Amino acid sequence: MSSFCELCGRRVTDGKKTVLIDGTIFNVCLPCSKRGKPYLPAAPSKKKAISTPTSKKTNTKIKMIDDTILSPEFGTLIREARMKKGLTHEQLGIQMNEKAMLLRKFEIGALKPDEILAKKLERFLGIKLYLSVEEE
Ligand SMILES: [Zn+2]
Numbered sequence: 157m158s159s160f161c162e163l164c165g166r167r168v169t170d171g172k173k174t175v176l177i178d179g180t181i182f183n184v185c186l187p188c189s190k191r192g193k194p195y196l197p198a199a200p201s202k203k204k205a206i207s208t209p210t211s212k213k214t215n216t217k218i219k220m221i222d223d224t225i226l227s228p229e230f231g232t233l234i235r236e237a238r239m240k241k242g243l244t245h246e247q248l249g250i251q252m253n254e255k256a257m258l259l260r261k262f263e264i265g266a267l268k269p270d271e272i273l274a275k276k277l278e279r280f281l282g283i284k285l286y287l288s289v290e291e292e
Pocket residue numbers: 161162163164165166184185186187188189
């Protein structure tokens with residue numbers, strides 16, 4: 157069985173080598189094989205085994221997001237908690253290192269806090285802005 161090197165085109169007589177060059181598999185002659193990494197056929201099945209728990213982890217994360225929603229009352233919740241603490245928008249803004257204008261917008265419902273900010277508000281004000289939606 158005669159074969160040719162996929163890199164230099166030379167006829168390979170002394171055993172073909174399978175190597176990886178820039179992620180592509182080449183069947184090459186011995187001198188050309190030094191230009192790539194040795195290709196191990198066992199690698200893909202190993203990779204597949206790793207990818208399964210990874211995708212499972214992703215599903216769990218998505219499910220968690222689906223299970224909680226931002227309370228439609230978030231503006232009222234923020235305002236009431238802030239007033240209970242006797243803080244102005246400015247004072248709370250300084251404490252949280254956020255703009256007072258942003259807090260005002262949340263309270264009137266003109267702006268929805270993103271997940272990071274909502275969690276920060278929950279922590280600073282001791283309130284729950286996320287509701288769990290459990291359909292089971
Ligand atoms: Zn070659």
